[in-house]
Amino acid sequence: MSLEPQELDELTSKIGRKPTSTELQIVAAEWSEHCSYKSSKKHLKMLPMKGPLVISEKGYDSGVLDVGDGYVITAHIESHNHPSAVEPYGGAATGVGGVIRDILSAGTRPIALFDGLRFGNIEKDLQARWLFKNAVTGIADYGNCLGIPTIGGEVEFDECYSNYALVDVAAIGFGKKKNLIKNHAKKGDLVVLLGGSTGRDGIGGSQFASDSLESENRSAVQIPDPFIEKLIIEAILEARNQNLIHAMKDLGGGGLSCAVSETADALSIGIEMDVDKVHTRESDMSPDEIMVSESQERMLIVTNNDKFKKLQEICKKFRITCSVIGHVTFDNMMHVKKGKKTCANLPTDVVANATLLDRPSKKPAYLESIEKERKLKPISDYSKMMMKFISSPNIASKIWVYGQYDHEVGIRTVVKPGQDASVLRLDNGKFLAAKIDGNPKHCYINPREGAIGCFEEACRNVVCTGAKPIGMLDHLQFGNPENPEIFWTFLESLKGLSDFAKYFEIPCVGGKVSLYNETPSGPIKPTPIIGILGLIDTTPLQTQKINTGDCLVIIGETKNEMGGSEYFEYIHKFIGGKCPVVNFQESKNNMNVVLDLIKKDLLKTVHDCSKGGIAVAVSELCMTHEIGCTVSLDKVPGPKLDVDRILFSESHSRYLLVLKKENLDKVETYLKKSKASYKMIGVFGGENILFNQERKSVIDLRVDKAQKTWFNSLRELVVHG
Amino acid sequence: MKVGVIVFPGSNCDRDMYHVLTDVFKLDAEYFWHEKGLPKNIDAVILPGGFSYGDRLRSGAIAAHSPIISDVRKMAEKGIPILGVCNGFQILVEAGLLPGALLKNTSLNFMCKWTNLIVENNNTPFTNKLKLHQQIPIPIANGEGRYYVDNETLKKLKKKNQIVFRYSEVVNGSTDRIAGVCNEDGNVVGMMPHPERATESEINPIDNKPSSLIFESLIKTIGVKN
Numbered sequence: 001m002s003l004e005p006q007e008l009d010e011l012t013s014k015i016g017r018k019p020t021s022t023e024l025q026i027v028a029a030e031w032s033e034h035c036s037y038k039s040s041k042k043h044l045k046m047l048p049m050k051g052p053l054v055i056s057e058k059g060y061d062s063g064v065l066d067v068g069d070g071y072v073i074t075a076h077i078e079s080h081n082h083p084s085a086v087e088p089y090g091g092a093a094t095g096v097g098g099v100i101r102d103i104l105s106a107g108t109r110p111i112a113l114f115d116g117l118r119f120g121n122i123e124k125d126l127q128a129r130w131l132f133k134n135a136v137t138g139i140a141d142y143g144n145c146l147g148i149p150t151i152g153g154e155v156e157f158d159e160c161y162s163n164y165a166l167v168d169v170a171a172i173g174f175g176k177k178k179n180l181i182k183n184h185a186k187k188g189d190l191v192v193l194l195g196g197s198t199g200r201d202g203i204g205g206s207q208f209a210s211d212s213l214e215s216e217n218r219s220a221v222q223i224p225d226p227f228i229e230k231l232i233i234e235a236i237l238e239a240r241n242q243n244l245i246h247a248m249k250d251l252g253g254g255g256l257s258c259a260v261s262e263t264a265d266a267l268s269i270g271i272e273m274d275v276d277k278v279h280t281r282e283s284d285m286s287p288d289e290i291m292v293s294e295s296q297e298r299m300l301i302v303t304n305n306d307k308f309k310k311l312q313e314i315c316k317k318f319r320i321t322c323s324v325i326g327h328v329t330f331d332n333m334m335h336v337k338k339g340k341k342t343c344a345n346l347p348t349d350v351v352a353n354a355t356l357l358d359r360p361s362k363k364p365a366y367l368e369s370i371e372k373e374r375k376l377k378p379i380s381d382y383s384k385m386m387m388k389f390i391s392s393p394n395i396a397s398k399i400w401v402y403g404q405y406d407h408e409v410g411i412r413t414v415v416k417p418g419q420d421a422s423v424l425r426l427d428n429g430k431f432l433a434a435k436i437d438g439n440p441k442h443c444y445i446n447p448r449e450g451a452i453g454c455f456e457e458a459c460r461n462v463v464c465t466g467a468k469p470i471g472m473l474d475h476l477q478f479g480n481p482e483n484p485e486i487f488w489t490f491l492e493s494l495k496g497l498s499d500f501a502k503y504f505e506i507p508c509v510g511g512k513v514s515l516y517n518e519t520p521s522g523p524i525k526p527t528p529i530i531g532i533l534g535l536i537d538t539t540p541l542q543t544q545k546i547n548t549g550d551c552l553v554i555i556g557e558t559k560n561e562m563g564g565s566e567y568f569e570y571i572h573k574f575i576g577g578k579c580p581v582v583n584f585q586e587s588k589n590n591m592n593v594v595l596d597l598i599k600k601d602l603l604k605t606v607h608d609c610s611k612g613g614i615a616v617a618v619s620e621l622c623m624t625h626e627i628g629c630t631v632s633l634d635k636v637p638g639p640k641l642d643v644d645r646i647l648f649s650e651s652h653s654r655y656l657l658v659l660k661k662e663n664l665d666k667v668e669t670y671l672k673k674s675k676a677s678y679k680m681i682g683v684f685g686g687e688n689i690l691f692n693q694e695r696k697s698v699i700d701l702r703v704d705k706a707q708k709t710w711f712n713s714l715r716e717l718v719v720h721g
Numbered sequence: 722m723k724v725g726v727i728v729f730p731g732s733n734c735d736r737d738m739y740h741v742l743t744d745v746f747k748l749d750a751e752y753f754w755h756e757k758g759l760p761k762n763i764d765a766v767i768l769p770g771g772f773s774y775g776d777r778l779r780s781g782a783i784a785a786h787s788p789i790i791s792d793v794r795k796m797a798e799k800g801i802p803i804l805g806v807c808n809g810f811q812i813l814v815e816a817g818l819l820p821g822a823l824l825k826n827t828s829l830n831f832m833c834k835w836t837n838l839i840v841e842n843n844n845t846p847f848t849n850k851l852k853l854h855q856q857i858p859i860p861i862a863n864g865e866g867r868y869y870v871d872n873e874t875l876k877k878l879k880k881k882n883q884i885v886f887r888y889s890e891v892v893n894g895s896t897d898r899i900a901g902v903c904n905e906d907g908n909v910v911g912m913m914p915h916p917e918r919a920t921e922s923e924i925n926p927i928d929n930k931p932s933s934l935i936f937e938s939l940i941k942t943i944g945v946k947n
Contacts, residue, residue: 140831144862145772147733227775230731317754318730406833406862408918409770411737416926425923542926 003028007354014350022336022343025288027351029254030261033515036354039481040513043491046498051507053470059183059266061102061250062173063509065471067535069428072180074173076102076510077436077473077531078252081517083221084138084167088131092117092138092167093224094296099171100148101250101299104233107181107240108173111410112424113143114436115153115169116475116529117401120162122393122717128157131165133718138224139169140404145226146233150405151413151422151434157393158440164519168475170436170531174426179240183247185267185302191260191326192308194315195232196225196297198256199281203293228297231318236299244311247302257291257351259300260326261334265352267302272335273326275343287343291336302328359481361488370445371563373577379644382691382699385571390619390706391713392570395612397623400715414540418624420464420608421532423540431536433467439611440525441564442650443493445579450564451493451528455500456582456652457610458532463591464606464655466541466598467534472501474511474530479523481515489526490515497528503584506532541598543605546625550604551664552682555590555671556654557638558614558646566612567648580651586676587653593676594655600670602663609654615647615699617656618682619689623707628686633693637677643693658684722943724750725763727793727809729784734770734806734917741917742767746936755784759792764943765802765846766793768809770862770915780823780865781811790816802846802942803909807863810901810911819902819911820878821870827894831864835927837889838900838914842882845907846942850934856889857935858927859914861900866913868895868902881905886912 003011003024011019011027019027033039050056055064055072062076080095096113103110117135120128132155143150148171201223239245247267251259256278264271275287281295301322303311308324315322329335334351336344379385389395402417414431415423421435437458443450459469474497479486501508517524562568563577597603609617614636622629633646641649659667664680671678689706691699724742728735735752742750753759759766773784784790790812797803797818805813813819826832838857840848851857870878875897878884886901901912919925919932 137830144831144864145731145733145775147771225775227731227772227777230733230772230775403834404831406831408833408860408862408915408924409733409737411740411918411921411924414923 003031007031010355015346020344022287022291023346025292026257026344026346029257029292030351031354035254035258037513038354038357039359039515042356042358043494046494047508048501049508051505054507054509057180057182059247059249059263060106062106063471064106064180065509065533066177067426067428067430070177071426071428072108072175072177073432073533074103074106074108075170075471075473075533077168077170077475077512079166079168079475079477079512079514081166081477081514084135084165085131087221088134088165089138090221090224092135093142094222095167095169096139096142097224097226097229097296098250098252099169100146100229103171103173104236105248105250106173107179108175109237110148110171110233111174111412112172112434113148113150113169114434114531115139115150115167116436116438117153117155118161118166118527119157121159122157125162127163129718135165135167136401136404142224142226144406146230147409149407149409149413151407151424152417152436154436154438155398155401156438158525160440160525162519162521164524166477166527168529170473172434181240181245181248183267185247185269185328186304187328187330189246189302189304189328190308190324191271191273191328192301192303192311192322193278193325194299194301194322195320196228196295197279197281197321198290198293199295200285200289200293201295203289222294222296225297228320231320232297232299235314235318235320238314239311242310244303244307245301249300251298251300253294255292255294261348261351263300263302264334264348268332270329270331270333270335270348271326272329272337274337274339276339277323277325279321279323287336287338359487360484361491362484363488364485370576371578374574376572376574383701386615386699386701387706387709389571389612390616390710393714393717394566394570395616396714397711398714399711400718415465419543420461423465431467431540433462433465433534433536433540434531435461436529436531437461438527438529440527441569442579443528444525445563447489447492447526448496449579449581450526452496452500452582453580453652454528454530455497456587457608458530459591460608460655462532462534463594464608465536466595467536468595469504469506469532470535471509471533472506472530474508474528475514477514477517477524477527477529479516479518486523493526493528500584504588541603541606546604546621546627546658546684548685549661550684551659551661551680552618552629552631552684553657553659553667553678553680554636554654555593555657555676555678557651557677558636558641558649558654559638559651560641560645561649561651562645565648565650567644582652589675590653590655593671593674597657597667597670602659602667604658604660607656609656610650613648613650615691619706621656621658622689622703623710626703626707627684628688628690628703629682629684630690630692631682633691633698635679635681637679643698647691722749722764723762724748724765724767725753725759726750727753727755727766727768727789729755729773729787731773731775732769732771734915738767738769738917741920741936745920746940748940753789755787755789757789759789759796763796765939766796768805768812770807770809773808773812781808781815784812785815794818797904797909800906800908802939804847805911806915806917807913810913811865813909813911818909819904820874821868821902823865824867824869825865826867832893833860833862835860836892836914838886839889841887842885842903845885845903845910847910847935847938848885850938850941851931855931857931858925859916859919859932861892861914863913867893868899870896878902885910
């Protein structure tokens with residue numbers, strides 16, 4: 001938990017003297033990978049960040065998009081991997097808390113949460129099960145208490161996360177454009193610390209997160225208190241309404257060190273502060289500890305004397321503490337004192353801007369042979385296999401998870417969790433659709449194509465509700481960047497994401513990089529997570545009940561792209577083969593076709609075809625709507641393939657459309673004119689899910705039996721083992 | 722005619738309730754912070770859901786000692802309609818304004834799902850426009866929502882017609898599937914499910930009319946023309 005020798009030399013030469021111990025702590029926190037992005041920052045510039053709807057302001061931790069009529073949405077994504085791997089309840093809960101304060105910092109009210117969770121093999125690994133169960137409870141207890149609905153997410157299990165956890169949280173905020181905090185400061189303005197007291201929890205958290213996880217440093221994990229966070233949200237929004245805030249920043253990784261230095265650097269000011277003025281939980285904390293504590297539920301606010309008095313009244317109402325810890329100067333120095341004694345006096349740009357690195361990269365050796373397939377054992381009974389498949393942790397319904405999250409509070413949730421993407425209503429009559437997606441299995445086989453696939457899948461999900469993607473959040477999670485092979489996978493993924501974003505003109509409005517995700521048995525698979533925000537101007541596609549006689553049409557080609565599929569990995573325990581590749585043109589065309597058909601009001605529902613392929617996607621429709629379906633696999637568009645490949649290929653750009661028979665002509669007439677590959681492949685009705693090939697039954701499942709298994713298996717596994 | 726919506730530290734359905742009262746049902750509503758008193762011209766009081774005091778000690782236990790509760794008590798005695806939803810119900814129970822207790826769900830988890838209520842008493846200020854045994858599709862969202870009373874109290878509740886809503890299925894282990902109760906006079910009603918989340922068709926995937934009748938009953942009771 002300290003600076004590298006060359007970093008110490010650099011600091012010494014930049015300030016022209018030996019740093020004090022407080023200075024060392026401050027700089028070590030701020031120059032950590034977690035806070036400084038020193039490995040990734042140079043490369044992140046390749047992502048497009050501008051667009052007609054993007055509003056850029058200095059010092060924001062969240063992205064801002066203009067959704068019209070004087071309203072904005074804000075969005076951000078964070079992870080809390082290291083803490084959650086050690087203490088899943090507190091780690092996951094404080095992950096939620098942190099990202100919410102980023103939304104609040106812009107002056108917007110948080111209105112929705114998403115979480116992406118990844119653990120080891122919970123079927124075999126009891127520790128993975130413990131981590132999973134407690135992370136879910138941590139998120140539920142925190143988000144529910146705040147009254148912010150958790151409306152979506154994803155859960156995935158893979159052995160690469162054994163003894164580890166990935167906990168990603170995305171948050172969305174909403175507010176009036178005129179209420180956005182325009183960060184600024186005047187000389188003599190006060191620097192105020194508002195919220196929870198500063199304690200010894202989370203000390204060195206950001207350095208902890210910037211090392212490989214070797215020891216279980218529980219004291220580096222922060223303690224959650226959602227009740228205080230709720231009071232802070234209401235107090236700050238009240239202060240915002242009274243225009244009492246000049247600038248604001250959440251205290252996250254690096255605690256006061258980062259919040260103070262980054263605020264000063266972003267606003268080109270200096271800040272002089274006194275650690276004795278910080279309200280602490282314990283009386284004997286040293287300046288070093290106070291500066292790097294990552295105690296939760298704290299906000300840094302810049303305001304003036306008169307406004308502070310009003311702010312104090314608001315804090316009194318909510319019984320939260322606010323202390324003036326310092327004031328704004330114009331010498332661009334971060335001056336930390338204890339009483340009259342100077343503990344640190346550093347130029348803010350030195351603290352806030354670590355020297356960026358240009359790390360070497362090299363294509364990993366394993367990729368040379370990964371695309372080769374092995375001869376697989378033939379499946380004798382696909383129906384039996386399918387029952388096992390739909391009860392597997394990655395395919396099974398996640399109702400056990402989202403059923404513990406209040407997804408209705410705030411009364412905005414139009415399309416609820418459990419569907420392709422969730423949809424919120426906004427105050428201007430428009431709708432916001434959102435989804436996060438990741439696919440480490442694909443990314444391991446091909447970091448570039450896998451990352452693009454995550455991006456496209458999140459877009460597909462949003463498109464299924466009738467929304468046009470308007471912004472992207474990325475969260476890039478990789479192992480130790482000092483390993484050139486890992487760094488190569490990071491760069492490949494990033495390049496893929498940039499290419500897709502540019503082609504589709506979807507700006508990246510926020511993101512995060514999390515490196516050093518290493519488990520005792522090695523690095524995690526490359527795990528970029530993509531969040532997509534989509535806007536609907538009129539009405540979202542509200543799924544209608546599927547009835548007997550309704551038609552099933554597929555758009556997009558099913559290709560021989562089995563690498564990283566659930567079928568290969570879960571059923572055959574084989575990691576390898578070619579992973580699905582997105583054809584940009586086909587992808588764009590199919591997206592537009594689906595959006596058009598939804599706009600024409602010709603569809604009852606649209607479902608994305610992804611994990612588990614057609615077999616799972618069709619079954620999900622049947623199990624959700626409690627109706628059977630007969631599918632002819634011979635009709636599925638694409639090259640001629642073996643039956644298991646048609647069933648389980650995870651090719652991208654595919655959508656399942658459900659429509660009334662009477663609309664079939666209109667839909668087919670439209671599709672004929674479009675360039676999309678499509679085919680009507682099935683008819684709904686009966687009590688069985690049937691997949692036929694050459695009139696012979698390949699899979700035959702009873703809907704009720706399958707549904708029961710699909711809904712209950714995850715809960716059974718977690719609760720009863 | 723004015724409806725008071727009480728806000729405790731940690732209330733989080735207050736804004737939803739206010740929206741439904743004012744924007745959907747065009748009622749005059751006002752927020753009251755828990756440390757304030759309630760003015761005399763209030764015609765109905767609603768305690769919304771949330772996590773008052775972060776559910777510390779027990780859900781509703783601390784809020785039940787808020788200064789405003791003494792005014793709520795006085796209004797209850799005067800026969801003014803009072804509705805507690807979710808945490809508001811827990812607070813009314815903790816304050817002794819309603820019988821019983823709310824315990825952890827049998828699943829031991831927080832539960833958020835849509836369920837069906839059955840109207841068991843349509844003679845309260847919040848149910849008088851509903852039919853007896855009418856079903857109401859409605860969401861629940863709670864961790865401590867399992868209504869509990871002992872056998873003797875249950876007999877008394879039945880005798881005095883204090884059971885207002887039952888779940889149509891076993892949801893969380895509540896005694897006799899009870900989802901909502903009233904006091905002996907019938908003017909104080911508590912319910913765990915959230916009617917304010919079910920009155921608008923946009924967010925109610927099943928049928929928003931039955932839940933709307935809860936608010937329309939209030940409008941009828943306090944004599945406002947809709």
